[in-house]
Amino acid sequence: MKALIIGGNGFIGSNLADCLLKAGHKVTSFDRYPSRYREADPRINYVYGDFANHGEVQEVVKGNDWIFHLAYTTLPASSNEDPAFDVRSNIIDTLQLLEACRESQVKKVVFISSGGTVYGVPQSLPIHENHPTEPICSYGITKLTIEKYLHLYHHLHNLDYVVVRLANPYGELQNPQAKQGAIAVFLGNVMQGKPITIWGDGEVVRDYIYIGDAAEALLKAAEYCPDENEPRVFNVGSGCGQSLNEIVRAIRAVVGKDLEVVHHPARSADVPANVLDIERAKKCLDWQPEINLESGIRKTWDWLCKVSKN
Ligand SMILES: NC(=O)c1ccc[n+]([C@@H]2O[C@H](COP(=O)([O-])OP(=O)(O)OC[C@H]3O[C@@H](n4cnc5c(N)ncnc54)[C@H](O)[C@@H]3O)[C@@H](O)[C@H]2O)c1
Structure with missing residues (x-):
């Protein structure tokens, strides 16, 4: 096509x-x-x-x-x-x-x-x-x-x-300096030795794919x-929910170092939790997510390490 x-x-x-x-x-x-x-x-x-x-x-x-x-x-x-x-x-x-x-x-x-x-x-x-x-x-x-x-x-x-x-969504080619995309932004901060900024207490749950x-x-x-x-x-989506605090823990496991986290007041446009039911897509589109969070974060981190050298 x-x-x-x-x-x-x-x-x-x-x-x-x-x-x-x-x-x-x-x-x-x-x-x-x-x-x-x-x-x-x-x-x-x-x-x-x-x-x-x-x-x-x-x-x-x-x-x-x-x-x-x-x-x-x-x-x-x-x-x-x-x-x-x-x-x-x-x-x-x-x-x-x-x-x-x-x-x-x-x-x-x-x-x-x-x-x-x-x-x-x-x-x-x-x-x-x-x-x-x-x-x-x-x-x-x-x-x-x-x-x-x-x-x-x-x-x-x-x-x-x-x-x-x-x-x-998160992964390769996502702008770590953008205003959305928590995983890429957090990894970008880690790469530059800056603290991770979280709006609210970090218990906001999202579905990362x-x-x-x-x-x-x-x-x-x-x-x-x-x-x-x-x-x-x-x-x-992935059909699973992760809090920002869990994302920080997963990033820590991948990059293998301690991370500094700074909290700012919660934003009014953020819903407290969002996890999608993906059964319809699985059935009708014959699709399902294959990459788990840790592997996905590792791929994103490896990509960022590569581009930061260029
Ligand atoms: N990234 C996310 O978290 C996310 C989540 C759900 C839905 N979406 C949607 O997915 C779509 C793509 O998002 P993304 O993350 O790839 O964003 P992105 O900013 O990385 O890419 C958008 C692209 O569109 C181009 N663009 C914007 N306005 C244009 C215009 N007027 N004319 C020509 N090109 C224009 C930009 O130059 C950019 O290359 C958007 O519709 C977004 O709302 C994104």
């Missing part, structure tokens, strides 16, 4: 590109910037442009079978600062993408939604896809809104789609051909 990854030079996009190439697909990456951490891959067709530019998006969509929509302008923690920007830059621009997909008759749109924010404060764990959706950040609301528009475009125009409600497993789930989502009664929305 010809696959287009919008946001293809970022953390998830680059790992997804590797996974698609390995499976024999042709890959185009549409992004504003080149990858931060690696040289251009001659097998990938790189197109530089802005997701906000309708003409550029229309042009790059043409001729592709699968569209992976990964570009996003906001993060959960900061999205509440300017919800109007979140709506304008994500919902409106995604609607332009869906129009382009409809015109070009693409075979499948795979959208990365957010398993960590669309449900809000969970009523029960692990969280099933049918759990009520009450996001407590604008990012969760815009992700959910785009899910609804995908459903609408399917209903009106027969545009095929799958939504992946992704948990907390190794990026190779997440990329594989995205590929399976594109391959999945549901009939009308089958689900199109999937949780993708």
Whole structure:
């Protein structure tokens, strides 16, 4: 298949590109910037442009079978600062993408939604896809809104789609200086001899999934051909919960040194716990996570050690 990854030079996009190439697909990456951490891959067709530019998006969509929509302008923690920007830059621009997909008759749109924010404060764990959706950040609301528009475009125009409600991915090519991605950020601090910063008491629980497993789930989502009664929305995570304090302990075991931890006040957009029920993805997508937390942290640490030498 010809696959287009919008946001293809970022953390998830680059790992997804590797996974698609390995499976024999042709890959185009549409992004504003080149990858931060690696040289251009001659097998990938790189197109530089802005997701906000309708003409550029229309042009790059043409001729592709699968569209992976990964570009996003906001993060959960900061999205509440300017919800109007979140709506304008994500919902409106995604609607332009869906129009382009409809015109070009693409075979499948795979959208990365957010398993960590669309449900809000969970009523029960692990969280099933049918759990009520009450996001407590604008990012969760815009992700959910785009899910609804995908459903609408399917209903009106027969545009095929799958939504992946992704948990907390970590692994190679994740920016350790970013504002999200606890494992990479913590490892980056350890690498630089800085203390680890935790918002709150460290008992906030999240579902961490190794990026190779997440990329594989995205590929399976594109391959999945549901009939009308089958689900199109999937949780993708490890299905297990770890507190930040447990993550720190796991990192300590991998890097083999004592770590300094500094606590800051908890953030209002953080739900206390989030662990996804992944049974639906296992059954319908014939997928399951393969890499456990310790192996995943080791792979991430080994990668960071390698890039820090270059
Ligand atoms: N990383 C996570 O923890 C996580 C969890 C759940 C969902 N997601 C979602 O996954 C997607 C990818 O996240 P990521 O972690 O790879 O982020 P990332 O920042 O590493 O990558 C995003 C890429 O999109 C590109 N991009 C952003 N705006 C663009 C625009 N207007 N035009 C062209 N390119 C643009 C960026 O240059 C970047 O290369 C996002 O939709 C994010 O909301 C991420």
